Structures are given as C-alpha cells and as structure tokens.
Amino acid sequence: MSAAVEPATGTSGAIEARLPEVTRTGTAVGVLPGPPSRSALTAALPPARPARAVAVLIILGVAVAVLALLSAGIGQMRLTPGEVIHVLAARMGLMLGPEPAAPNADAVVMSIRLPRLALAGLSGAALATAGALMQGVFRNPLAEPGVIGVSSGAAAAACGGMALGLGALGPWGIALLAFAGGLGTTFLVYGLARSDGRTEVVTLVLTGVAVNAMAGAVIALFVFLADTSAREEIIFWQLGSLNGTRWQYVAVAAPIVIAGAVAAMALARGLDLLALGERPARHLGVDVERLRIWSIVLVAFLTAAAVAFSGIIAFVGLVVPHLIRMILGPGHRVLLPASALGGAALLMAADLAARTLVDYADLPIGMLTALVGGPFFFYLLRRTRRQAGGWG
Amino acid sequence: MTGALRAQGVHYKIGPARILRGVDLRVNPGEIMALAGPNGAGKSTLLAVLAGDLKPTAGQVTLGGQPLDGIGPRVLARKRAVMLQEAPMSFPFTVADVVRMGRAPWRGEDTDADDAAVAAALDATDALGLARRVFQTLSGGEKARVSFARALAQDAEILLLDEPTAALDIRHQEMVMALARREASRGRAVLAVLHDLSLAAAWADQLALIGDGVLVGVGPVAQVATAGRLSELYQHPIEVIGGVGGAGPLVAPIRGVMACAA
Numbered sequence: 001m002s003a004a005v006e007p008a009t010g011t012s013g014a015i016e017a018r019l020p021e022v023t024r025t026g027t028a029v030g031v032l033p034g035p036p037s038r039s040a041l042t043a044a045l046p047p048a049r050p051a052r053a054v055a056v057l058i059i060l061g062v063a064v065a066v067l068a069l070l071s072a073g074i075g076q077m078r079l080t081p082g083e084v085i086h087v088l089a090a091r092m093g094l095m096l097g098p099e100p101a102a103p104n105a106d107a108v109v110m111s112i113r114l115p116r117l118a119l120a121g122l123s124g125a126a127l128a129t130a131g132a133l134m135q136g137v138f139r140n141p142l143a144e145p146g147v148i149g150v151s152s153g154a155a156a157a158a159c160g161g162m163a164l165g166l167g168a169l170g171p172w173g174i175a176l177l178a179f180a181g182g183l184g185t186t187f188l189v190y191g192l193a194r195s196d197g198r199t200e201v202v203t204l205v206l207t208g209v210a211v212n213a214m215a216g217a218v219i220a221l222f223v224f225l226a227d228t229s230a231r232e233e234i235i236f237w238q239l240g241s242l243n244g245t246r247w248q249y250v251a252v253a254a255p256i257v258i259a260g261a262v263a264a265m266a267l268a269r270g271l272d273l274l275a276l277g278e279r280p281a282r283h284l285g286v287d288v289e290r291l292r293i294w295s296i297v298l299v300a301f302l303t304a305a306a307v308a309f310s311g312i313i314a315f316v317g318l319v320v321p322h323l324i325r326m327i328l329g330p331g332h333r334v335l336l337p338a339s340a341l342g343g344a345a346l347l348m349a350a351d352l353a354a355r356t357l358v359d360y361a362d363l364p365i366g367m368l369t370a371l372v373g374g375p376f377f378f379y380l381l382r383r384t385r386r387q388a389g390g391w392g
Numbered sequence: 393m394t395g396a397l398r399a400q401g402v403h404y405k406i407g408p409a410r411i412l413r414g415v416d417l418r419v420n421p422g423e424i425m426a427l428a429g430p431n432g433a434g435k436s437t438l439l440a441v442l443a444g445d446l447k448p449t450a451g452q453v454t455l456g457g458q459p460l461d462g463i464g465p466r467v468l469a470r471k472r473a474v475m476l477q478e479a480p481m482s483f484p485f486t487v488a489d490v491v492r493m494g495r496a497p498w499r500g501e502d503t504d505a506d507d508a509a510v511a512a513a514l515d516a517t518d519a520l521g522l523a524r525r526v527f528q529t530l531s532g533g534e535k536a537r538v539s540f541a542r543a544l545a546q547d548a549e550i551l552l553l554d555e556p557t558a559a560l561d562i563r564h565q566e567m568v569m570a571l572a573r574r575e576a577s578r579g580r581a582v583l584a585v586l587h588d589l590s591l592a593a594a595w596a597d598q599l600a601l602i603g604d605g606v607l608v609g610v611g612p613v614a615q616v617a618t619a620g621r622l623s624e625l626y627q628h629p630i631e632v633i634g635g636v637g638g639a640g641p642l643v644a645p646i647r648g649v650m651a652c653a654a
Binding site for chain 2: 041044045046048121139140141269272273275276277279280282283284285286287325329330331340
C-alpha cells in the first residue's frame with residue numbers, strides 16, 4: 001500500500017507544487033509557512049513518552065522496596081533495615097547484614113509482617129490499576145471501584161460466603177465469590193450509568209450511591225443471618241484490614257493481581273484512543289466493544305482480589321491515578337504501571353500507619369484511606385464542577 | 393489503491409423516522425465531494441454510514457467493492473480517516489499526543505515515519521505551535537484544526553470530514569480545503585459535509601445535495617448548484633452568481649424576502 005511507505009510531506013513547497021488552485025484563489029498561500037526541514041518539524045514535537053516516566057517508575061519501585069524494608073522492621077518488635085535484610089537473606093541461604101538481637105525475629109518477619117506487607121502491596125496495586133482502567137473506560141476521572149460500588153458488590157458476595165459458612169471453601173472460594181459479585185456489579189453500573197457512550201458525573205455518582213445502598217442492604221442481611229463469630233468476622237473485614245494476613249491469601253491474590261496488571265497493559269493503547277470518544281476510537285481501529293468488556297472483566301478481577309482478603313479499601317483507585325496523571329500525563333501505557341506501583345506504595349504506607357499510629361491497636365486501613373480519600377474526592381468533584389461548568 | 397467508497401440503496405431508520413431513503417453515492421479517488429443540505433437532511437447520518445459507524449437498515453456500503461462490515465476495524469482504519477464536528481476529549485492529552493493517535497492504525501510500522509507524519513500534519517494545519525498545549529484548552533477552531541491534522545496523519549485513502557470548516561476563520565477554511573485538494577490530487581477520495589456552498593463551489597469536484605434523506609442532485613458543482621434547485625432544497629430564495637475569477641460561483645441567499653410573521 002503506497003500510503004504506508006509515503007508519509008505525508010507537509011512543507012509548503014510540496015503543497016504548492018500540487019496545488020495550482022491555492023495560488024489561483026490567492027488566499028491560502030500566506031497560510032502555508034516557509035518550508036522548514038523535516039527534522040526541525042519533528043523537533044517541535046514533545047517526546048512521545050516523557051523521560052520523566054522512567055524516572056518516576058524507578059522512584060516508585062524504590063519507594064516500594066524501602067517501605068517494605070522499613071515496615072518489616074517496625075512494630076512491637078523493632079528491627080533495623082539491616083536486620084530485616086539479614087532475615088530475608090538467611091532464607092535464601094545468604095549471610096548479609098547484622099544478625100537480629102531479638103530471638104523470634106525470623107518468625108515475626110516471615111510469617112506475620114511479610115505476608116501482610118505483600119498483601120498490602122498487591123491490594124494497592126490492584127485497586128489503583130482497577131481505578132485507572134475504570135476511569136479510562138468510563139471516560140471519567142471520578143470513576144473508582146469503591147465510589148461506584150464494585151467493591152461493595154464484591155464484598156456483598158464475599159459476605160454471603162462467610163455468613164453461609166462457605167469459609168470452608170478456603171481463600172479461593174471467597175475470592176471467586178468476590179469476583180462474581182464484582183463482575184455483576186460492574187456490568188450493572190456500566191449498563192445503568194452510560195448514555196451515548198459517556199458517563200456523566202452525576203449519573204455515575206448517583207448510580208454509585210444506589211449500588212452502594214443495595215450492596216449495603218445485602219451485607220446487612222448477611223450480618224443478620226450470620227452467627228456471632230461470622231458476624232464479627234464480617235464487620236471487621238468490612239472496615240478493611242490486613243490484620244492476620246496469611247501466606248495462603250498472598251498465594252491467591254498474587255497471581256490474580258500480577259496477571260490482571262499485565263493484561264491491563266495490553267488495553268493501554270486502546271484506552272488512550274478511547275479518550276477521543278467511541279466513534280473516533282473506532283475510526284482509528286479500536287474494537288470498542290471488546291476493549292470495554294475486557295476492561296470491565298479486569299476491573300472486577302482486580303477489585304475482587306483486593307476485596308476478598310483486605311475488605312473494602314476505598315479511594316486508592318481514585319487518588320493514585322489522579323496524582324500520576326498530574327505528574328506524567330494521561331497516557332495509559334505509563335499511567336497503568338505507575339498506578340500499580342504507586343498504589344502498592346500507598347497501601348503499604350497506609351498499613352504501616354494503621355498498625356503503628358496507636359500503640360497496641362490495629363486501626364482498620366479502610367477507615368484510614370477513606371479519611372484521606374474522602375476529602376480528596378470532594379476536591380476532585382469541585383474541580384470537575386468548575387471546569388465542566390456543572391455536574392451535568 | 394482501495395478504490396471508490398460506494399453507498400448502494402442505503403436506507404437508515406431510527407424507529408419510525410426514516411433518516412436516509414435509498415441513497416446511492418460514489419466517492420471517487422482523486423476527487424473532493426461536498427455534501428450539503430439543510431439541517432436534519434441526513435448529512436451526518438450518511439457520513440456515519442459511510443464511515444461504518446452505523447449499519448444501514450437496508451442497502452450496503454462498499455469500499456473498493458468489498459462490503460464495509462466485512463472489513464476489520466484495524467484494516468478499515470488504514471483505509472479511511474474520519475473527522476467529526478465535536479471532539480469530546482476526556483483526559484488532558486497534548487495536541488501532539490492527539491495527532492499521534494492518528495498513527496495508531498499503523499502501529500508496528502516505521503516509527504520515524506510516524507513522527508514525520510505527525511509533524512507534517514501539524515505543520516500543514518498551522519498547528520505545530522500548539523503541539524505542547526493540552527487539547528482540552530484549545531479554542532473551537534484550534535481543536536478543529538488539530539482534529540483535521542489527526543485525520544491527515546492517519547494517511548488513509550478515504551477522508552470523511554463532517555463540517556471541517558464550520559469553526560474556522562476564512563484563512564483556515566481555505567487552508568483546510570487546500571489540504572483536502574492536496575489529498576485528492578494524491579489519489580485520495582475526500583467527502584466533506586459543507587454548509588458554505590460558495591466554499592463547496594470553489595473547491596469540490598462533485599456536489600451531492602441531500603434533502604429529507606434523499607439525494608436530490610449529484611454531479612459537478614456547476615451543474616448541480618442551480619438557483620432553482622438550491623432555493624427549493626433550502627426553502628429560501630438563493631441566487632448563484634457565476635464564476636468570479638475562476639474561483640467558482642458564489643452562492644448567496646436573497647435577503648429581505650423572509651416573511652416575518654407579525
């Protein structure tokens with residue numbers, strides 16, 4: 001195809017040579033600037049991917065690692081980062097760093113703190129990626145699994161499992177239920193909140209209110225039906241907590257989150273194009289229906305992985321992609337991985353705060369994120385309102 | 393070369409409303425075809441059907457003899473570019489990003505050619521200076537030029553333009569039409585919905601007039617754009633003032649005859 005090998009030449013010389021009409025009407029000649037060289041033209045373009053992107057990804061990766069080292073050492077038993085490294089290295093048969101003074105350091109780090117840290121990171125990555133995906137497919141920067149009710153839909157289904165004694169199915173059973181609940185809710189919200197391929201802010205938020213109310217009622221029903229111990233379990237889990245995380249949970253969440261985050265990358269270009277609108281995206285070769293369905297399935301998948309073991313942790317998916325967009329721009333190829341790392345770092349930090357802010361108490365992490373995320377959501381709403389000239 | 397884009401016996405209905413009624417149209421390589429008609433005549437719907445966005449309720453659209461709905465989205469995107477009137481961007485992408493999106497169908501090919509095509513398209517539409525601006529912050533006319541640049545960068549053989557000049561000043565109207573002419577002279581087929589009949593007369597090879605879902609005239613502008621036909625189509629007296637300096641006829645409403653109901 002000739003079109004493929006012959007890129008458009010945009011110099012005015014080329015245009016005029018082909019265009020006797022231009023000179024004839026005599027109006028368009030002045031429009032066309034003098035013929036700059038091609039390299040001068042491309043030099044006027046900003047780079048396709050900012051150099052900052054790599055730097056930010058590296059910084060976020062380092063932040064995750066540093067947080068992990070610090071957090072694994074902080075708690076009732078204090079360990080220096082060096083001692084933590086010693087424990088980790090010893091597991092791999094290496095001798096590194098100073099040997100911890102405390103006798104049970106290995107057990108504390110390996111079976112209590114590390115699984116909890118890992119799950120915090122995985123949940124954060126899952127929620128932030130789900131948020132970025134959802135915002136892309138709804139074409140609305142306020143979409144978020146928690147706000148919209150996907151989290152509570154997943155939670156309602158998982159609660160049902162706990163209340164009806166399906167906890168015996170093990171962590172996979174609860175995760176599957178959460179996935180089913182999340183998927184159903186996402187499709188419901190998507191179906192209800194969209195019109196003409198767009199989701200207006202008011203519709204989206206109101207749909208979220210309705211869905212959250214419904215899911216809340218279902219959860220209340222299950223709390224009512226459950227016996228005392230299941231009731232307690234449900235209530236604490238609903239507040240969002242990583243307390244008592246076991247490696248088993250990590251083993252279930254890790255493959256889901258990693259596969260989900262990688263699969264999300266495959267949708268990045270399509271989501272960029274979708275920002276132009278559905279018809280323009282289609283004109284540029286995007287199979288919009290397929291992009292949508294895959295995005296929704298991934299959102300449900302990722303949200304379920306987080307909700308199944310950590311409960312409802314809201315606003316991570318709202319705050320993280322928003323901050324990343326402010327720093328790196330809206331391109332999804334950078335936004336998605338940076339959100340995953342940023343989400344991991346944020347929840348690891350939040351969990352560290354949750355278990356150390358008050359001595360001998362483990363605050364619900366969902367409460368903490370909502371405390372910070374709620375006002376942020378409010379700020380975004382106000383800003384959107386100002387920019388869009390209304391919430392319509 | 394892909395060949396002509398053809399609509400054959402195209403009908404389009406929304407509920408009881410018959411938006412298009414038996415449209416036959418052929419957009420040829422190397423030509424600019426202007427599509428004009430009163431508000432609500434079905435221009436945008438016809439463009440959407442030709443673009444493959446809407447499936448006709450009867451009849452078919454073919455591209456080089458191949459039915460449009462049998463061509464995959466990616467292949468189709470390499471063959472036809474579309475510029476719509478509205479550009480509702482949902483995230484703060486820069487102008488350069490937006491025009492780069494026009495290169496998406498060619499992903500996997502030479503990336504140097506991509507940036508060259510993007511820069512050339514921006515330069516041609518007098519928008520190179522906007523490259524680093526956020527698209528959402530542009531004025532209506534600037535957005536239109538950038539959207540047109542995106543369509544140019546797509547490097548497709550069929551260009552479908554829905555009122556590409558509506559938001560533009562005279563200088564940029566002429567620029568866009570000159571670029572459409574450039575594309576046509578390269579063997580591309582251009583279909584542009586235009587309200588300005590003088591602009592259509594000056595630049596288009598063919599004029600298609602549509603009224604109430606039916607094509608009322610297709611052919612060389614001088615033959616189709618007659619005062620009688622236009623006056624009837626627009627239900628307003630219109631005069632056609634013969635070619636001024638070879639720039640095609642001027643089409644003007646006759647003023648002062650509208651009955652103002654007291």
